[in-house]
Amino acid sequence: MGLSEAGRATLLMAFVLAAYAAYAFVVGGRLRHKPLQMSGRNALVAGGGAMTLAALLLLYGFLSLDFSLRFVAENANRNAPIEVLITGFWGGQAGSLLFWAWLLALFSLVAVWRAFSRHSHLVAGAGATLAAIQIFFLVLLVFVSSPFERVPVPPLDGRGLNPLLWDDGMRVHPPLLLAGYMSFSIPFAFVMSALISGRLGNEWLAPVRRWMLLAWAIQGAGLLAGAWWAYHVLGWGGYWGWDPVENAALLPWLTATAYLHSAMVQERRGFLKAWNVALVIATFCLAIFGTFVVRSGVISSVHSFALSPIGPFFFAFVGLVIIISLGLIFWRLPQLRSPGEIDAVSSRETAFLVNNLLLTAITAATFWGTMFPLLSEVARGVKVAVGPPFYQQVNGPLLLGLLLLMAVGPLLAWRRSTLARLWRGLRWPLAAAVATSALLWLLGMSSGLAILAFAACALVAGSIAVEFARGVRARTRSSHENPLLALLGLVRRNRRRYGGYLVHLALTLMACGVIASQFFQSEESVTLRPGEAVAAGRYRITFEGLAARSQPGIDTVFARLSATAGGAQIATLRPERRVHRNWEQQPITGVGLETAWPWGDDLYVLLTDWEEDGSASFRILINPLVSLIWLGGAVFLAGTAVAAWPDPGRVRVPRPESRALSSESSTPPSGSQVAGVPLALGEP
Amino acid sequence: MRALFWLVGLVACVALIGAPLPWPSPAWADDPTAAAAREIARSLQCPVCQNTSVADSSSQLATQMREIIAAKVAAGETRESILAYFVQRYGEGVLLSPPQEGFTAALWWGPPVILAAGTAMLLLYLRQWLPRRT
Numbered sequence: 001m002g003l004s005e006a007g008r009a010t011l012l013m014a015f016v017l018a019a020y021a022a023y024a025f026v027v028g029g030r031l032r033h034k035p036l037q038m039s040g041r042n043a044l045v046a047g048g049g050a051m052t053l054a055a056l057l058l059l060y061g062f063l064s065l066d067f068s069l070r071f072v073a074e075n076a077n078r079n080a081p082i083e084v085l086i087t088g089f090w091g092g093q094a095g096s097l098l099f100w101a102w103l104l105a106l107f108s109l110v111a112v113w114r115a116f117s118r119h120s121h122l123v124a125g126a127g128a129t130l131a132a133i134q135i136f137f138l139v140l141l142v143f144v145s146s147p148f149e150r151v152p153v154p155p156l157d158g159r160g161l162n163p164l165l166w167d168d169g170m171r172v173h174p175p176l177l178l179a180g181y182m183s184f185s186i187p188f189a190f191v192m193s194a195l196i197s198g199r200l201g202n203e204w205l206a207p208v209r210r211w212m213l214l215a216w217a218i219q220g221a222g223l224l225a226g227a228w229w230a231y232h233v234l235g236w237g238g239y240w241g242w243d244p245v246e247n248a249a250l251l252p253w254l255t256a257t258a259y260l261h262s263a264m265v266q267e268r269r270g271f272l273k274a275w276n277v278a279l280v281i282a283t284f285c286l287a288i289f290g291t292f293v294v295r296s297g298v299i300s301s302v303h304s305f306a307l308s309p310i311g312p313f314f315f316a317f318v319g320l321v322i323i324i325s326l327g328l329i330f331w332r333l334p335q336l337r338s339p340g341e342i343d344a345v346s347s348r349e350t351a352f353l354v355n356n357l358l359l360t361a362i363t364a365a366t367f368w369g370t371m372f373p374l375l376s377e378v379a380r381g382v383k384v385a386v387g388p389p390f391y392q393q394v395n396g397p398l399l400l401g402l403l404l405l406m407a408v409g410p411l412l413a414w415r416r417s418t419l420a421r422l423w424r425g426l427r428w429p430l431a432a433a434v435a436t437s438a439l440l441w442l443l444g445m446s447s448g449l450a451i452l453a454f455a456a457c458a459l460v461a462g463s464i465a466v467e468f469a470r471g472v473r474a475r476t477r478s479s480h481e482n483p484l485l486a487l488l489g490l491v492r493r494n495r496r497r498y499g500g501y502l503v504h505l506a507l508t509l510m511a512c513g514v515i516a517s518q519f520f521q522s523e524e525s526v527t528l529r530p531g532e533a534v535a536a537g538r539y540r541i542t543f544e545g546l547a548a549r550s551q552p553g554i555d556t557v558f559a560r561l562s563a564t565a566g567g568a569q570i571a572t573l574r575p576e577r578r579v580h581r582n583w584e585q586q587p588i589t590g591v592g593l594e595t596a597w598p599w600g601d602d603l604y605v606l607l608t609d610w611e612e613d614g615s616a617s618f619r620i621l622i623n624p625l626v627s628l629i630w631l632g633g634a635v636f637l638a639g640t641a642v643a644a645w646p647d648p649g650r651v652r653v654p655r656p657e658s659r660a661l662s663s664e665s666s667t668p669p670s671g672s673q674v675a676g677v678p679l680a681l682g683e684p
Numbered sequence: 685m686r687a688l689f690w691l692v693g694l695v696a697c698v699a700l701i702g703a704p705l706p707w708p709s710p711a712w713a714d715d716p717t718a719a720a721a722r723e724i725a726r727s728l729q730c731p732v733c734q735n736t737s738v739a740d741s742s743s744q745l746a747t748q749m750r751e752i753i754a755a756k757v758a759a760g761e762t763r764e765s766i767l768a769y770f771v772q773r774y775g776e777g778v779l780l781s782p783p784q785e786g787f788t789a790a791l792w793w794g795p796p797v798i799l800a801a802g803t804a805m806l807l808l809y810l811r812q813w814l815p816r817r818t
Contacts, residue, residue, distance in 0.1 A: 387780025
């Protein structure tokens with residue numbers, strides 16, 4: 001039996017197992033028949049095994065260069081090193097779908113297994129939903145876009161992976177994004193289960209939050225890895241281009257961010273239930289939409305949509321999900337209504353509501369801009385481009401609003417907060433913001449908008465510092481700890497809260513990097529002879545010479561340059577051009593990139609052309625403070641880990657809503673216990 | 685009041701200490717002409733690339749377009765007339781931000797309408813949730 005038949009048989013088996021699991025969960029759930037549900041769980045486990053086998057078979061196809069598989073022939077060639085062969089797995093549509101479905105199989109069995117011991121009433125619905133999603137992807141993999149399809153006559157060598165995808169970043173970025181898209185299925189499944197079972201108290205919040213946080217972190221890491229890859233490999237000097245594929249990946253992350261905030265309102269005050277349910281469902285739909293867009297490029301043209309064989313399936317699936325979820329929401333509307341009451345406009349609740357408004361508006365605006373070219377083509381046959389200027393103009397003010405809210409929101413108390421309190425919290429951050437503006441103005445910054453944006457960053461950083469300082473002071477006062485220990489203890493007792501602040505800090509760092517590089521990028525295009533130098537800002541860049549290098553299948557030409565600042569040598573740069581065999585029309589740019597401290601300017605040099613006499617043309621970009629974006633990325637991951645780290649052996653006790661209401665008073669947010677109430681209740 | 689005092693004091697200190705120091709010219713002491721040319725290049729799609737602006741592309745055509753823009757800015761042409769020049773040569777699709785009139789006005793009206801609708805909904809709910817005052 002060949003690899004193709006083995007692969008197809010395994011996928012077919014996984015399909016049958018998923019179908020059985022769906023049946024077992026649906027019937028087992030209706031009859032409240034535990035053994036049948038356990039049988040469904042076991043089918044999910046077996047399905048996970050089958051999918052793992054299928055993934056291994058495709059991997060084997062790549063490693064053994066089995067060009068009788070169409071997918072391998074298209075995405076591998078004999079010259080490719082082993083790590084590039086592995087990248088080929090997600091280098092095309094069918095392999096990406098298999099990767100998605102394989103991870104979903106693994107994630108769903110873990111989720112269902114855990115739910116059996118913790119949230120047994122949610123098992124049947126969640127299991128059935130996850131099995132249904134698996135069925136959809138397996139239908140695609142078995143019948144429509146199979147990675148195990150044969151070529152009639154196997155070629156001697158494969159076409160190979162697009163050389164743009166040879167980079168290390170491609171080993172990280174696509175799997176993370178595919179995993180991110182996939183993992184939004186789990187919170188969706190728990191929400192569907194809560195809707196189906198009608199148990200719409202606060203019990204579903206804990207598993208949904210946990211899995212949503214995980215999915216949000218994976219997707220965030222995937223977005224960051226994508227930005228890093230674009231910056232280091234694509235060679236256009238930027239990290240985010242608002243192109244349709246990037247936008248599609250950002251959308252579910254935005255709605256998930258909104259959910260992570262609004263869920264706290266439900267947890268504390270018991271309202272916004274219907275809204276939260278809708279956010280989780282929207283996130284899942286956007287994740288499916290993104291999975292589809294990322295692999296088919298449909299958004300660039302109506303025609304590619306019509307040609308894509310999987311297009312109609314995805315459309316039908318998203319449509320079905322929307323119809324079923326809306327139906328369920330309307331059916332359960334009486335239980336989703338909550339007798340909420342907001343005590344005052346200046347309260348944490350309102351801050352969260354405004355946060356959700358802004359995030360939803362950014363999501364909607366981005367979606368609208370992404371879909372508009374398609375709409376224009378359908379409506380009047382004219383292709384228009386919607387690019388960064390649109391998004392900057394539309395999303396820029398909304399993002400600035402979010403920054404300001406990030407400074408004010410955490411300082412507001414639940415229920416009611418007086419303006420005097422707010423002022424006490426905000427005066428130091430405000431001082432920091434004013435001082436920052438003054439300093440930047442003195443340093444010669446002429447753009448008022450940039451000064452305003454940096455001042456907003458200072459405001460947020462100051463407000464986070466105030467929150468940490470208040471917590472530490474409360475602890476040192478009550479227990480006479482030294483401040484450092486107090487800080488550690490504070491974070492440990494209120495990981496959700498202070499992890500969240502770390503994430504806010506990370507976003508502020510990224511905002512600084514984005515603002516600096518957006519407003520103050522500068523550029524020179526020059527042609528230099530060896531030994532000649534050019535001044536770029538305060539740097540002086542000398543071209544030393546060209547050289548060539550040859551590897552099997554790849555020809556490289558690179559230039560050597562050295563950069564000095566104030567006479568001191570600070571960096572050597574080596575931009576290059578690579579030409580891969582089979583891809584001669586698409587030379588690959590290797591960026592010469594060094595960060596020059598102390599100003600944190602990235603010297604970003606591209607080799608654009610060269611002549612017989614050894615002279616070469618360069619684009620030299622100075623990108624200030626881009627390193628802050630990567631630093632912010634690291635802080636983002638650290639903060640998320642702090643907020644999400646599971647406590648072994650702790651089972652969160654669901655809080656009845658009446659208690660949730662009565663236990664809140666107008667307690668100040670500074671006390672170290674306040675945000676920890678839900679945690680403390682669950683601690684042994 | 686005390687906080688305000690501190691605030692003014694802090695700013696004054698920063699200004700007094702900071703102003704006379706020999707600051708090295710930072711990258712962001714920007715040249716307004718170059719910045720204007722860059723902004724224009726950023727709002728034009730490179731006609732031979734995918735999803736890349738004239739400012740970001742390393743293609744020959746984009747390099748030439750950047751030179752044309754720089755020359756026109758130096759000659760004192762307005763942003764609008766420079767953009768119109770490129771639209772005339774390459775068609776409407778060359779603009780990365782479509783005009784705010786005609787069919788593409790819908791693109792620009794979308795987000796404000798969404799935001800207004802969202803705000804209206806939020807206010808309605810807030811009114812419903814806030815305790816009635818008599």
